[in-house]
Amino acid sequence: MAILNDNRLFPAEERTREIARSLYNQIKSLPIISPHGHTDPAWYAENINFEDPAALFIIPDHYLVRMLCSQGYTHASLGVKPLDNTPYEKDPRKIWDIFAKNYHLFLGTPTRLWIDYVLSEIFEIEEELDEGSAESIYNIIDSKLKTKEFRIRNLYKRFGIEVISTTDEPNSALTHHKKIRDEWDGRVIPCFRPDSIIDPLHESFINEVDKLCRNNTTYTNYLDAIQERRLFFKEMGAVSTDHGCLEPYTAELSNKQMQGLFDKAMKGQINHGEAREFQGHMLMEMARMSIEDGLVMQIHPGVYRNHSSFVFKRFGRDKGVDIPVETEYVKALRPLLERYGHEKDLKIILFTLDDTRYTRELAPLAGYYPVLRLGPAWWFNDSPEGMMRFRESVTETAGFYNTVGFNDDTRAFLSIPARHDMARRVDASYLARLVAEHRLSMKQAERVAIDLAYNLPKESYNL
Amino acid sequence: MAILNDNRLFPAEERTREIARSLYNQIKSLPIISPHGHTDPAWYAENINFEDPAALFIIPDHYLVRMLCSQGYTHASLGVKPLDNTPYEKDPRKIWDIFAKNYHLFLGTPTRLWIDYVLSEIFEIEEELDEGSAESIYNIIDSKLKTKEFRIRNLYKRFGIEVISTTDEPNSALTHHKKIRDEWDGRVIPCFRPDSIIDPLHESFINEVDKLCRNNTTYTNYLDAIQERRLFFKEMGAVSTDHGCLEPYTAELSNKQMQGLFDKAMKGQINHGEAREFQGHMLMEMARMSIEDGLVMQIHPGVYRNHSSFVFKRFGRDKGVDIPVETEYVKALRPLLERYGHEKDLKIILFTLDDTRYTRELAPLAGYYPVLRLGPAWWFNDSPEGMMRFRESVTETAGFYNTVGFNDDTRAFLSIPARHDMARRVDASYLARLVAEHRLSMKQAERVAIDLAYNLPKESYNL
């Protein structure tokens, strides 16, 4: 039996399944638009081959690492390199074996579906991964990874990617992007992610702002320097900015207040409340600059980062211990919307990990304010049930056209086609139910399916 | 192809669909009980014909206006009259064209299903509305609207309405209701909605209380005057009061405290915290008066009204920029329930826009306190998914008999049969699933279906 069934993720009910398959068939081969993600631009610049299976699948993937940790494995035993030079597992085969032996932990998770897709569709492996097949599958992957076909630029073409965005530090020189543009016809664009220079409590704030301001660290110069950086990103192909913050809090402060907070922040003397105000005002500044330079503004709030200080200190950021928290939007965004909510030249894409906000806050907000669009189900919600909940919760109030299609949001390059395929199957299944229940006609559903898979991401991100 | 399929909104699965259809067939022709809504009593008093299609469908409907605004249209361009005499679109055909051209925005929304119903069932139009058909459909509607068959009293009979409640200002003389009673056998009853005299921060509070108290503005006289007004409403047929508040906060203050707050409020000197206490106590007074006069008390909390001050100042209230917020019930209602929760002669119907409260707060509260009943899925949740979520969330804890059937809650008269039809189809579908899963017998489901569609609203509102 092949691992992947052609009807996977479609509803079981025959009438609806037929409709879903028919809708899916019309969108499955559309080019991939990937307007938000975390692949490394160096990969494309150097046209790399990925390393061994452990380095490819496990060590950098916080979804996998966290699940294995939840059953008692340590980061170090999974090959995650400690910052403090304590020992860690270096043998990729040993790491792979842990993963294979525990692959049942991922039953029912999207991670398993993505990996099964990659093994089956990309590596053409027919066997199921488990303890018994671990070694032979390792060997197949390992040898294919070394081939020319598996150099990233070839994979980019094979996957049918039309454009992919990376996420980049605000002070980045974007040299990889430059090299890519000079050498290659693939479209890899940067995204301006200024968290480290906007959140005064970010551990690199002072350093990065110093770098940004080139030793002229006044608030005015700081704003000017940000604006310059945005324009540089735009010249290098960027179409968007991205803002990760604990809450989508916005506030309007006076210039004088901001100067005072800025000076405190640069001395490392700002407290939590002040930092919140500073960042709240800077989100407004980002909106203002977006109106000027046309970069689409993305807001990704609501994550308690580095919930375990032990893991943060020993292994650093993004190691699987980021936990979502309640995230209020209606009051938090009001100052921003009061000021800029009706602007013609502004687009703000809102994300959430707090799926209790879909019906109550996000759909009503996006269903009125012209500047707002809803990003797709994100991170822990980027899953069949999560994506379905998103559609079932927001469509009735915001429709389809205040959403922006799919984001794969991944650093796992090989999973990109798997993720887009899943999203297309789930959207097809949702639409199929509406058709089967005579809430949409087939013609309407076809139009929407194509818009969700291709036109909306393109248009929403000005691509 | 006709726009409406007979099986619309029923589950696709054949077994369940058959059951749903059978249940629906037994309730589809039951009279409409409409115990909560916002149609204008003047319409019935004058037996009006509605104006042109734009004035009928678009301009007064905040569901439509908000969605069109979300894609960049302004209120003024949609014919909403500014308060400040700035220009606005007056040509109904131009407004209609915008709507028709953008009708795809409503795909997947209940608004589209309601309008399709109205076009198809009420105007007998077979064509789908879009840019191409806009003009011819406009003409059909426009000419039918002028006919005798489309005078509202004839439509009332045609729709099978048994009773309909309007919502009325506390100082209203109810002259239209008087005229209706004198002239006609349709049952149009008022509902006492005292927000403007109970919320000290309401922009008309001082004026309305002055009017209410006829210049004898003491707190004692204020309470007496409210009681009198309630009795007047009751004489005019009212069976209920309705309370829109930001939170369902209740509090018990002393007479002296209330007098102090009342005096402050009448001088325009009350602050937010004080206003909250005042209103919290007044909700308790409303409950006390309900025990005396038997009016059913409805609480509709949880809306951040006029979220955009620009729209509020330029166009006024109810223009599509009301956004739900988190709404706590367990602690907020405790003072009220401590005092009156076990009263035999009191019924309180709770609504919410915060559907995260169904399982956790509202079903457990209504599943114990004898005075409480749950109103149906409201406003943004008055949709197929929203209504289904309501049943799936509350039934297991509160059963069916602590709910009150359906409210159409609309000012769009023509949509009333469409809304009741949708609710009946969704309830039939929910019950059909329970039958198909052998959680209810067919006989039990039939009883419940009829109770939800007809008996429960009648009994819950003492009709």
Add this chain to the structure above:
Amino acid sequence: MAILNDNRLFPAEERTREIARSLYNQIKSLPIISPHGHTDPAWYAENINFEDPAALFIIPDHYLVRMLCSQGYTHASLGVKPLDNTPYEKDPRKIWDIFAKNYHLFLGTPTRLWIDYVLSEIFEIEEELDEGSAESIYNIIDSKLKTKEFRIRNLYKRFGIEVISTTDEPNSALTHHKKIRDEWDGRVIPCFRPDSIIDPLHESFINEVDKLCRNNTTYTNYLDAIQERRLFFKEMGAVSTDHGCLEPYTAELSNKQMQGLFDKAMKGQINHGEAREFQGHMLMEMARMSIEDGLVMQIHPGVYRNHSSFVFKRFGRDKGVDIPVETEYVKALRPLLERYGHEKDLKIILFTLDDTRYTRELAPLAGYYPVLRLGPAWWFNDSPEGMMRFRESVTETAGFYNTVGFNDDTRAFLSIPARHDMARRVDASYLARLVAEHRLSMKQAERVAIDLAYNLPKESYNL
């Protein structure tokens, strides 16, 4: 028609139903592991016959009492004995008649499904309960209850129970458990539930701590005494502790601070904020002790107990007026997880009544921290929709293996097989959908089904 259909609770769709039935068939006869419940150990020690139908089904069951109260019946009329010697109904037939006459109130609730199961499967009654059949059904139950077959030890065997945990006061001498062990081969184990000695605002705190400390009430001795009690419980077979608290708040205080708070508490002078800190620290102490003695720690937070002070004063605790409230986990548990989150020898099982936390907080926490597992859908959520929501919400992030199977959590002994049967049917139905949608293979689903029904509860509770 028999009351119970063999396919009850399975999805209607034929393909999925077949899969569900096949999965269910493999687990339906597995022994019952009941690691958390509230049956009375005296019953097993004395090998009792249950009293009359009213005393068995209605009076002690807060699910039933609350629903009947919601429609206007009083506790006293339902046979609940007032603490103040005011009159109450003593005729079990009258109480039974109220219940039978109102049995339609339970349509669509799990309570009705449980009771139908008990009537049909345990008492072999074929008739539906209603006003007409009330008397004859009463008589059948009443006479069967008196038979040898209905003595509890025989029922225990008949139900296929392998082990059942009671819940016990911290100062209990566990004499019933001792007698059970000495006399009988059934496995009835205690669970250490120290709320009354850990929550300084518990009405028995001072008394119980005095008893615990045997008049040596210093904080140090208090801690030692708790540790001793835990060891005693463990010797008597306990595998777990259980903690009911308003919030899962944890905090680390100094020894000196705790001594101060303890002294205040013992004088009845502790305030709410201090009590919260005290209890927050004691939860940490409980975790520390669990690492030492190996007892699994259960946390059951989020209930506003005794919401009606009238009912509490007149009838006492657990009378159906406990209402869930919002319950935050990410910040509340952080001190505990910072300190003990990566311990090898600790297992903490988290429960919630706040189902809005599943996707956002609980699944992400349990999907990372090795000490955490998620308890099943609890109390108001222990229902077909509630259990399904649990699986649909947590599986994609936490998988199956960070959950612990089913808890019946009941004091209604006869409902135990009904509840496990419901849980097995719902899990089979959930898994069947995943199989039908090709998200799991049949083989994988079978493994998971057996683990959920039998292996996970056994392993999670160290049984």
